[in-house]
Amino acid sequence: MSRVELKDIVKSFDGNPVIPCLNLDIESGKLTVLLGPSGCGKSTLLRLIAGLEYPDEGKIILDGEDITTLESRRRNIAMVFQNYALYPHLTVRENLAFPLQVAKADKLRIDREVVATAELLGLSSMLDRYPKTLSGGERQRTAVGRAIIRDPRLFLLDEPLSNLDFQLRNQMRGEIKSLQRRLGKTMIYVTHDQTEAMTMADTLVVLEKGKIMQQGTPDEVYHRPANVFTARFIGSPPINILRGSVRGGELHLDSVSSPICHVTMPDGEYLIGIRPDDLIASSDGAAVSMTIERVEFHGATTYLYGRLGEQEVVARGDKIVGQAHSGLNDATVAISISKEALHFFDSQTHQRCT
Numbered sequence: 001m002s003r004v005e006l007k008d009i010v011k012s013f014d015g016n017p018v019i020p021c022l023n024l025d026i027e028s029g030k031l032t033v034l035l036g037p038s039g040c041g042k043s044t045l046l047r048l049i050a051g052l053e054y055p056d057e058g059k060i061i062l063d064g065e066d067i068t069t070l071e072s073r074r075r076n077i078a079m080v081f082q083n084y085a086l087y088p089h090l091t092v093r094e095n096l097a098f099p100l101q102v103a104k105a106d107k108l109r110i111d112r113e114v115v116a117t118a119e120l121l122g123l124s125s126m127l128d129r130y131p132k133t134l135s136g137g138e139r140q141r142t143a144v145g146r147a148i149i150r151d152p153r154l155f156l157l158d159e160p161l162s163n164l165d166f167q168l169r170n171q172m173r174g175e176i177k178s179l180q181r182r183l184g185k186t187m188i189y190v191t192h193d194q195t196e197a198m199t200m201a202d203t204l205v206v207l208e209k210g211k212i213m214q215q216g217t218p219d220e221v222y223h224r225p226a227n228v229f230t231a232r233f234i235g236s237p238p239i240n241i242l243r244g245s246v247r248g249g250e251l252h253l254d255s256v257s258s259p260i261c262h263v264t265m266p267d268g269e270y271l272i273g274i275r276p277d278d279l280i281a282s283s284d285g286a287a288v289s290m291t292i293e294r295v296e297f298h299g300a301t302t303y304l305y306g307r308l309g310e311q312e313v314v315a316r317g318d319k320i321v322g323q324a325h326s327g328l329n330d331a332t333v334a335i336s337i338s339k340e341a342l343h344f345f346d347s348q349t350h351q352r353c354t
């Protein structure tokens, strides 16, 4: 078990502050996902923990031990990268054995560990093959095997699945998650893919420009986004963020003439977040109407793209849309909004209000 604490971490490259000042506790034995857009500093954070970079300021604590300036090879931390970097001239067996040979383990132990790791990852039948003869998923499993074989204190994975096709990604993320559970090791997993993050994480850390925007379980982050950035980053199709105001206990959306519903928020201007799944087109004569510009069929669900007043929105349309969804373009439909599903954000700071 390994707990990681990042304390007041500052990191710049060429005078560019990539991480302005970051504090983060990574829980022992759990899978923590760092999620954020390209360039927000995810890989930099992993590289700092791995000892491939050093912070300008701050401390990195691993199980109570200050490892800030400890050399990478003394940290016993395993890192798996996007382009799995197997040795092409070595077989799967030799690739797996490599870290133990470097650590000067004896041959019997190496053989035993290679067999056990291959078993764990479903590689037993391909131990004598070379990387170029393996599929992407098999290569990635070999890379993971090479990382876990020396029993590291901590796993760091940096977008390990982004070279794989959609189906294989789905399968591998399940495999990595159950491997982490079985081994009970602390794992920090970096991705910019929100689906991967939501489905894998015990704890989700949303980053933007080297700052933590929110930290919580996927459920918390989805249902109670702390700010507009997090709300928009998680959920597909993305949440609707609408300009509106509360006057005398009634919610008004800009450019929509009738009030939406009664709310208990103080009077003022807000940004209102409503997930497409909570904005439902119905035929029961609800107060607000939406003009449809485009219909998107997703199988079990259908989304309607259009406008409430002048504001662009996406709503859930499967209640009213049958087979002939293409006929709905330019139609107007009634929309029902459930009060419980509204997220209020301060119109200036973009922070959650309740």
Ligand SMILES: Nc1ncnc2c1ncn2[C@@H]1O[C@H](COP(=O)(O)OP(=O)(O)OP(=O)(O)O)[C@@H](O)[C@H]1O
Pocket (backbone or CB within 6 Å): 013, 014, 018, 036, 037, 038, 039, 040, 041, 042, 043, 044, 045, 192
């Ligand atoms: N060695 C370096 N020298 C100069 N700038 C760097 C260096 N490493 C990273 N950066 C910059 O720091 C910022 C953060 O980079 P980082 O690789 O951590 O982003 P990321 O969140 O992993 O992005 P991605 O999702 O694209 O991998 C980027 O603007 C990048 O250009």
Ligand SMILES: [Mg+2]
Pocket (backbone or CB within 6 Å): 042, 043, 044, 158
């Ligand atoms: Mg990166």
